[in-house]
Structure formats: C-alpha cells, structure tokens
Amino acid sequence: MAGLLHSPAQDIGFTASIDRERVYVGESLILTLTITNGKPSNLTSFPDIEGVEVKSLGTRSNISWLNGVQMQSQTYNYLLTPQRAGDFEIPEFVVTVNGRIYSSQPKTFQALPRDRSNETSSDLELYGAFLKVVNPPDQVYVGQIIPVELRLYYKEGANISYPSLSGDGWRFGKTTGNEMGRQVFDGQVFNLAVFQFSATAYKTGQLKLGPFDCEMSIPVDDGRSRRGNSFFGFNTRRMQKITLSTSDPIEVTSLPLPRAEAPPSFNGAIGRFDLQVTPLSTEVKEGDPITLKLRVYGEGNFKSISFPMPETWQNFKSYPPEVSWEPQNELEIRGIKVFELTIVPNDREVQEIPMIEWCYFDPEKSKYELVQRGPYKIKVNPSDNQTNVIPESFSANADTIPGIDPQWAHIKPRIGSDGTFTLAWTHTTWFWALEGAPWLGFLVFLGWNQWLRPKSNMRKEDPARKLRQYWLKNCQDLKKDLENSDWQGFYSSLYRGIQMALGCYWGIPSESITQDTIEVQNQQKSLPEPLLETVHDLFNKCDQIRYAPFRGGLKEMKEDFPKVEELVEFVGGEMDKAKTAIKEA
Secondary structure, three states, rough: OOOOOOOOOEEEEEEEOOOEEEEEOOOOOOEEEEEOOOOOOEEEEOOOOOOEEEEEEEEEEEEEEEEOOOEEEEEEEEEEEEEEEEEEEOOEEEEEOEEEEEEEEOOEEEEEEOOOOOOOHHHHHOOOEEEEEEEOOOEEEEEOEEEEEEEEEEEEEEEOOOOOOOOOOOEOOOEEEEEEEEEEEEEEEEEEEEEEEEEEEOEEEEEEOOOOEEEEEEEEEEEEEOOOOOOOOOOOEEEEOOOOOOOOEEEEEEEEHHHHHOOOOOEEEEEEEEEEEOOOOOOOHHHHEEEEEEEEEEEOOOOHHOOOOOOOOOOHHHHHOOOOOOOOOOOEEEEEEEEEEEEOOOOOOEEOOOOEEEHHHHHHOOEEHHHHOOOOEEEEEEOOOOOOOOOOOOOOHHOOOOOOOOOOOOOOOOOOOOOOOHHHHHHOOHHHHHHHHHHHHHHHHHHHHHHHHOHHHHHHOOOHHHHHHHHHHHHHHHHHHHOOOOOOHHHHHHHHHHHHHHHHHHHHOHHOOOOOHHHHHHHHHHOOOOHHHHHHHHHHHHHHHHHHHHHHOOHHHHHHHHHHHHHHHHHHHHHHHHHHHHHHH
C-alpha cells in the first residue's frame, strides 16, 4: 500500500498501488494512481524504467457518498510489462493539488523467468487458448481473505463463462471478470480475459486451491466446402464449446492464528487497517448522548470487524452502533467501515471518554497490531430540567419543611375522606352474576380446549418433527429438480434445507444462517468435524451458483442430495436426545 500525505483541512490524499508484486517475464501488472478529494493541476510524467514496457490505460473519475459526505477520486491506470527477469522499482510520483505538493512512495516488483508449470500446453496446442492462475499464494492464515486472479489467454473465442471455483478448505466470495484487450504472451498475441475472486481459508494444514475450469466457444472448420453453393467457395466454420482447465491444484499452507499472543481487544480482524476516531461533541448536558464516529479503512476481512462496548467503560450507558460500509474494490476486500457509537455519561463527574483500544492481525508481519486512540476530554453540564425534590417524610409545620416557601399556609396534614357514594344495584346478586358470566365462560372454554386438544397438535410444536416435515416437503422439490436437471432450482432448495437444519440446531432464525455465521455459532455448539466440512463445501457450491454461472452436473446433484439428508437426520437426532433428557429430568 502506497505512502500517503494527508491534508487534514481538505482531506486530500494521493496513493499509488500495484495489483501484484511478482509477475513472469512477458506478463503485465497494473499500476494505479489515485487522487481523492482534489483536482490535480499537474502530474509528473511516467519515468522510464529500463526493461519495462509502459502503456497508459486512461483515467477514471468517481464520486461517492458516505454518511452524507461527498468523496471524489480520480485514478490513473498504467499497464507495466517487464521484458526481462529481475527486480524493478517504480519511482515516486509527484502531484500538485490546490497549490500543495503530494508524493507517493516508490513501489517495487519482481519479474520471474518463464514458468510453464501452471499452463496447460495441450489446451494451447488444441484450442489456441489456456487458463492459468497468477501469483498463487504460498501461505495464508485461517480467516484471512485473499484475492486470486485467473487469466484466460485465447486467440479466438466467444461465450466465455465465469470459471467454476473449487478447493478443499476454502470459502469463495465475489467473482469479477473483465476483458483486457490484446496482449503479447511469450512472443504470441492473445486476447486476454481476467477473472478475480476472493478466497478465505477456514481450516489449517496443506490446502489445495483449484483446479479451475472455464467454458468458452471457439470457431473450428467443419471440413465441408461450399463451392456448390457459393461463387467464392469458402469453407464454413462452426462454434465448438470447450472446457479449459488449470494445471494440478496449488498447494497452500494454512496456518492458525497465534491465539496465545492475541490481546484481549482482538475480535477477528485480519488484514492491514487503520482507525480514526472522532467525537462529534465534547460538551453536553447531563443525560444527553455523545456520538463517537469510528472509521476503519484498509484491506482485509471487513465482514468480521465489529466494535463491542469496552467493559472498562463503567461510567457510560451505550447503545448498539449504526454501521455503514463502503467497498472500494469489486471484491470488497478494500474499503471503509464506519461505526457510529452512541454513549451517555452517567453523571456530571465524568470528564473524559477512555482510551479506545482495537487490535487486528497483520498476516504480512505475522503479528498482532494494537491501535490506541484517545482518551478524549469531555464536559458534562447540569441539565435544564432539574427540580427541587421534597423529602418523603416531613413535619406538618410548613416552616420546618425544607424547600417550601413559608408564604404558603398549611391547611391539613392528612386529607382523609369526604364520604362514600355507592349505587344500590352494585349490591344485588344479578349484577355480580352478569359480571362473572364472561369470566366463567372463558374458564370453561380454556378447560375444554385443553381437554380436547389432540396429542398430535402437541407434536407439531416439536422442533425435530417440524424439521423432518419441512425436509420431506423440500425433498419433493429436489426430486423434481433432479428429474428436470434444473441445477439452479436444486441448489436453491438445498441451500434453504441447510439453513433450516442449522437454524434448528443452533436455535437461531434460519434466514440468518450464512457461511460467515457458521464459525461463530459453531464455537458455542459445535458440529462434528466431517459434517462441518460437508456444510462448508455445500455452501461454497451454492455460493458459486449465486456469484458465477457454475453448472452442476446430474452426478454432482445426486451426490450432494444425501449429504444434506445426513445433516437433517443428525440435527433431528440431537434434538430428540435433548427432548428425552428434559423429560427424564
């Protein structure tokens, strides 16, 4: 991440970043210069870098809104292609905005010699196309979100689909795809399509990332001549659907977080972040709220970032924060997350907001980083609504009552009663009979309802029975989808079945079950390890349906059906055991 010179008054920033730090000779990387909240009057021209071919990809302007504040940015993109192996340095850039000079830190990258181990040479020979992974990671930490890039090089083709994603122990996120024009690779000219997706390791050990498949159509000659039908006699060409695959799966080492070294304030944030805290008011009246605005920006697993109220804040009453999120790239790995935390001082003696401590794990440094902000001085003034309070016990003499004006005359210490007014018909029998009839009818109805209610209705409230009934109904939809080879409908029904089972098991609404909530809920009530892996694999496949046009085959659908059935039976059995234990107790 580039250096940043920051102007607090205008909030102007200038950053430089490259999409990766290692490439092979003949491949390209993208350099991005970003200017936020300012219009540059000049930008230094791109310096000559020996052994690197530079091509401008143009500029782009963007305007966004965050919590009512307008944010503008202008980006300059350059395509850098090394012509030889070695280490290269991109010098700093200098830009002038509103009369002030901003500069970026130099960036370095490495060009490696040609490596064909990740190319499928047979695809290149047969179809004039191949698919490869760019700079796969060697090592990750559990819970770390990483970008993965696939590049499709092809001579001719159409109808390109998103790649199907696979990998043992991985959870995949959003997928993006862009046509990058024509590029030279190993002395040949290809069309280039770039696919990016996010991946998160959810278990430790040696994990396999890939292989990945991509479908497309290429033109082929059908061998028939049209001389009898055409004056020119050209051969006809038809489109053939093919599947391109990467090489063998990539081995990635997934390490556990060093939990023993984790500070108490660590709550799962993994990446590279910074924190900005702003109290929106520092002087309030007693009982009035104070809003703290906390901005987390950087790159990492933003979905796992939260700000619970510190336990040491004994002098404040707090409310759940309002959260807003603005992603700054399509994979939602980089962005800004804002928490607006409302707190109320308990009394006028409170003079400061304590220091805010937040922690994240930096996978590049392999250590925890502790961020501390504050404390912040505040002033709590008396409220305008304070009134005099009269003690509960006082003398009948007004002169001895504190807080009472002596000009007030004391009349009587006890008011007493002025008499009783009654109606004659309230003492009649028929009046009370009419009053009690509705209550007597209600009691009779209640007893009759309890006596005649069949036991089967009681069983309907049994969660295990309810789950099995839902699954039987869901099975009918799944079987219809199997008969019709409707893989989208099949995996949609499968997804709802998994949500229903896990919701019953953990006792939470089924709609709230996502792949991100599994790890949190599993810490409180864990699934068996083989079943947990099955759930993650099924969620990955269902996510591919939503994020990419993955096409499930009939064989895969028949294999996945009993996996969910096994989950439902396990959850139903556990719920039956719990019900039996409660009855015996």
